[in-house]
Amino acid sequence: MTSLSPQDQAVEIQEHHEESHPDHRMFGLATFLVADAMTFAGFFAAYLTFKAVNPLLPGAVYELELPLPTLNTILLLVSSATFHRAGVNLRRSDMQRCRRWLLLTAVLGLAFLVSQMVEYFTLPFGLTDNLYASTFYALTGFHGLHVTLGALMILIVWWQCRTPEGRVTADNHFPLEAAELYWHFVDGIWVVLFVILYLI
Amino acid sequence: MILVLGGLWIGQNINLLPVDASVNAPIYDELFRVLFSIGTILFVGIVGLVVFSLVRFRRKAGQIGDGIALEGNLPLEIFWTAVPAIVVLFVGLFSYDIYERMGGMVPLGHGGHGDSQATEERVWGGIGTAGAMQASSEMLVPPLPVEVTAMQFAFLFHYPEGDIISGELHVPSGRPISLKMEAKDVIHAFWVPEFRLKQDIIPGQPTLLNFTPTRPGRYPVVCAELCGPYHGGMRSTVVVESADDYDAWFQANRKLPVSEA
Amino acid sequence: MTLTLPQQSKPPSLQPTGWLRYLSFSVDHKVIGLQYLVCGFAFYLIGGALAGAIRTELTSPVADFMPRDVYNQVLTLHGTVMIFLWIVPVVNGAFGNYLIPFYVGARDMAFPRLNAVAFWLIPPAGLLLITSYFITGAAQSGWTAYPPLSLTTPATGQIIWILSVLLLGGSSIFGGINFIATILKLRRPGLKLMQLPMYCWAMLGTSILVVLSTPVLAGTLILLSFDIVAHTGFFNPGMGGNVVVYQHLFWFYSHPAVYIMVLPAFGLVSEILPIHCRKPLFGYTTMVYSIMAIVVLGLVVWAHHMFTSGTPPWMRLFFTIATAFIAVPTGIKFFNWIATLWGGKISLNSAILFSCGFIVNFVLGGITGVALAQVPFDVHVHDTYFVVAHFHYIVYGGSVFVIFASVYHWFPKVTGRMLDENLGRFHFLLTFIGFNLCFAPQHWLGLNGMPRRVAEYDPQFAFVNQISSVGALLMALSTLPFLWNVIASARSGEIAGDNPWRALTPEWLTTSPPPVENWKGEPPLVTHPYGYGIPADQIDLKDASGSDLWSNGR
Ligand code: HEM
């Protein structure tokens, strides 16, 4: 089917790979996050419409306490700041500090998850109790999934920058930057979620 | 010009629809004729241009060389942006007017149901809400309320005035009818092609549909929303009859004495 | 900032060559494009067989050919296969992957690995869907899967349907991200956006729609699966849920989805017409703006599918207006194409015939579309065969005709051999007649009272349904000359040479078939992809007629 012999092709590929590419992975990630944000937007729209047109059935309980989620908000916001510090230190090639900040970020993220679990277990309603309960768990659960993934990513990056010769270095900061962008995104979604679910 | 006239003529003389049997059906048919005329003109015009170009500008045997290097023509492009815009605007305004006359723009909650003080539940309007009544000559006649229940795979009609339950919808010609529809299981739709009316029947939120039948006869009631294996068989009949015939039917079937309407 | 991507420095010997690479996890955009095309066509044959079953059932007014629940399964599979496994992957994945890197002057897509992943999600998803029919029974609630019906029909089939649509949606999103990155970031230095071939703009618009709307469908289907599996009540009225919210979310994706199916087709036609008319594409700039206008408007018209769902009057009004206005940018494109034909030197080959067939069919579909956008009109014909006719004029008469046109046009590039023109014209004739015979009568059926998605119907419609089924049979037969043509020509067709159409777009400025990485040397810089034609003042006056001069605006 092809006019080139396999050897020719192999030669070509190798030649080509000596050229270097600009890196578009951050752009790709950002586009993906737009898509991800649309998933949340769909959920938020559904929640708000339900709230506007479907009254609670008689006997349904839907009460949310504020202290724990407020604490959660603070945890996430602080973790965004600590992640930023980690990035700054990586660019300075200060791996020691970078790793310390990363670890702190991961711990904050895990603390968020724990506190979210505590909230789940103390809420007076379960997943299938009523429409709002279901929407509440769907939204926070989907977000929690994102936090879990984010925390895992942070730990992986933390592992990868353990030595100056590791995979993540000041020269190859894509993994860290990607995780950081993702983490800020997840925090941003939480703020919107907090406002819509708890404050409105 | 010939095209326009031809299109108008076809549009006015085409007869693709079933008989009209409600007040809003002739209004609908008016809209249909206008849309059909415009559609025919556009379609024949564009197809004509395409076929003409293909024939006139085809490459003859042995011909080589290119066409003219024409990359665009702003006035021409503005012209054919404006024309569809105007057509669409006209169609939109016209259909809005038709819709208004069919009663579509009446705010919800003004249905013909007397028990509206009891409706804490959300009632969703269909077309013809209240408006069809204003259009009818018997404006002062109160509408006849009927409750429709749709389930897999049948319609049930309940007449609160006589506590009649029927599998067929009997309605007197010339009197506004107000349907309040509820579904038991999945979404169904109430469609009478001869009335040109359709409304989904949605579980969990009653819907309203008002209309005034005009032409006595038996017409099909068709379910128009996929509702399960027997969806195609989910049909009933609406019997439009003269006021007297309807009265006879009503008296023969009623279970409750009625305070005269 | 430049760096060598580690994942690409894999030794090339790991990539199989020869025909085997078409079954492999190849990262070559041309291989992936063909994988999409062949895989999509296989599913087209399956979807076509399902359509044949539907039309056979409908030759008689009673449900006698298959049980009613099987009919609904067949109906659901047909819709899902044709949309998610044939048209979307082929007009986007197949032609997008093959052509976009050429058009931007790149050697591959921005993310070749992701690209291969996106393709390899499709066969498993499709097989899952098809096998569900044999193992547990497929979903029965139509491609729209409206609850509560989708909650009450057998759960396994519905869950498998959701799973497979989620996989296909994921594939589509990955593809979209890749196209956006490739078009915006991978352009060869010196190539400006407004110099790109029109198909790039179409794919950019489409990919924006994909990225913005597909995730909403994914989220919605996840909620639906919760309702089925975990017994939540999002869309279950018995538990206080709201079924209309599902419809809003579903159509927020599925109306843009129709543009995901047709915008790339618009782009492909814009590539094919100028080459075979030997004229520049008319009105490049307005074409670009109208694509973008369609993208924006396409996102805000979804509720025109819900005019009978009890939507409030203001909403109906808004969506009527928005929908009707889509006709304006669409109209611009059609007039521009006709102006491209006008005054050309048109070769009446199969590619042009299918393209013009597309114009004719789509205009009819667009006209019925604008009519459907008018609430009072739609209230009568919603969910009837009129709608079936409308959207088949668009997706079959539009997108599928363009796919065929594109195959005739790019076959020489891909294989280095020409297709047989006589067989091609015969194929066109059979398809065009069969298609119109099948779908034109359905307008009448809908207007006169035949609802869609039924296995049995009022006997007065039997005759017209039989006509329609004959048309369907012709359409089925028309694939035979096509298949024969493709197979025979790939083996022993006339040798095409590198550029049989004397085209200027970059994919023709290399060998046929193109080498891995597309060009032997530097990618060519094509700043005038449509620079055909003789300037008007050099036209030989003997040849020119009054209409040539008139069309030049003099
Ligand atoms: C001129 C532009 C168009 C307009 C104004 C338009 C309008 C409409 C309207 C109002 C409906 C709803 C009918 C109903 O269910 O009652 C509809 C249905 C549909 N349209 Fe279009 N349309 C247009 C173009 C397209 C295009 C480009 C496609 C696909 C490539 C398309 C595919 C469909 C499909 C698949 C349905 C039926 C969906 C279903 O119910 O399963 N339309 N169209």
Ligand SMILES: [Cu+2]
């Ligand atoms: Cu039904």
Ligand SMILES: [Cu+2]
């Ligand atoms: Cu639509």
